[in-house]
Amino acid sequence: MPSGPKSVIAGHRSPAPRTAPALTDLEQRILDYMVVYLRTHTYQPSIREIGHHFGIKSTKTVSELLQSLADKGVVERDPSRSRGIRILGLNLNARTVSLPCYGDLAEAVAGLRGGRTEKRVCLDRQLARRSGGFTVYAPGDRLAGAGIGEGDLLVVQPARAEELADGDIVVARVRGVTDYHQLEKRGARVLLRVVGGDRRAVDGVGETVILGRVAGLYREVTPLSFTGPLTAH
Numbered sequence: 630m631p632s633g634p635k636s637v638i639a640g641h642r643s644p645a646p647r648t649a650p651a652l653t654d655l656e657q658r659i660l661d662y663m664v665v666y667l668r669t670h671t672y673q674p675s676i677r678e679i680g681h682h683f684g685i686k687s688t689k690t691v692s693e694l695l696q697s698l699a700d701k702g703v704v705e706r707d708p709s710r711s712r713g714i715r716i717l718g719l720n721l722n723a724r725t726v727s728l729p730c731y732g733d734l735a736e737a738v739a740g741l742r743g744g745r746t747e748k749r750v751c752l753d754r755q756l757a758r759r760s761g762g763f764t765v766y767a768p769g770d771r772l773a774g775a776g777i778g779e780g781d782l783l784v785v786q787p788a789r790a791e792e793l794a795d796g797d798i799v800v801a802r803v804r805g806v807t808d809y810h811q812l813e814k815r816g817a818r819v820l821l822r823v824v825g826g827d828r829r830a831v832d833g834v835g836e837t838v839i840l841g842r843v844a845g846l847y848r849e850v851t852p853l854s855f856t857g858p859l860t861a862h
Contacts, residue, residue: 661727727750728764730749795813
């Protein structure tokens, strides 16, 4: 896993977070539902409301799912209360959104396919307006031509074909291989070229699936070394 910034706040270093047990797809969807519900209503949904939303008739099954979330350290429960749930480790500000965070594209593909993630980051909604996005650490210096360095945290957002522009960097699966590609438009044709690899263009159709566009990045800013007077004499 590439060495990435320990905090997305420039100039601030924080200890590396502990790795939490991965959530199942259903557990993650229940957690996301509780976050949205809390932001909307200012209180948590009841066990029956959760069950109704996900088509689970047994309140015992819902309770067991909530207990699993508690055992994994993402919520705190009071079983004696219908709405006795407190979400841990998430910024519940209505102006932020929580996105999965992956070490590299291989981890991202596995996580997105299995609906699992061990780490998430919170971003301002203005920077991640659509659901379905994710963050991933940049691979070495392959994206240096776009001003992206090793360890930069990339924000990958879903984008419709008509929104993509010539020169965009996208994450795409071409012939079963997911990689970073630069998009090139030639009239009605859309071509993709692997960034930092084989520059032969392939048609962006057929077996190609674009997972998202690299829409931004976060970088940890390190102090400059002192090399001499900062003012002229």
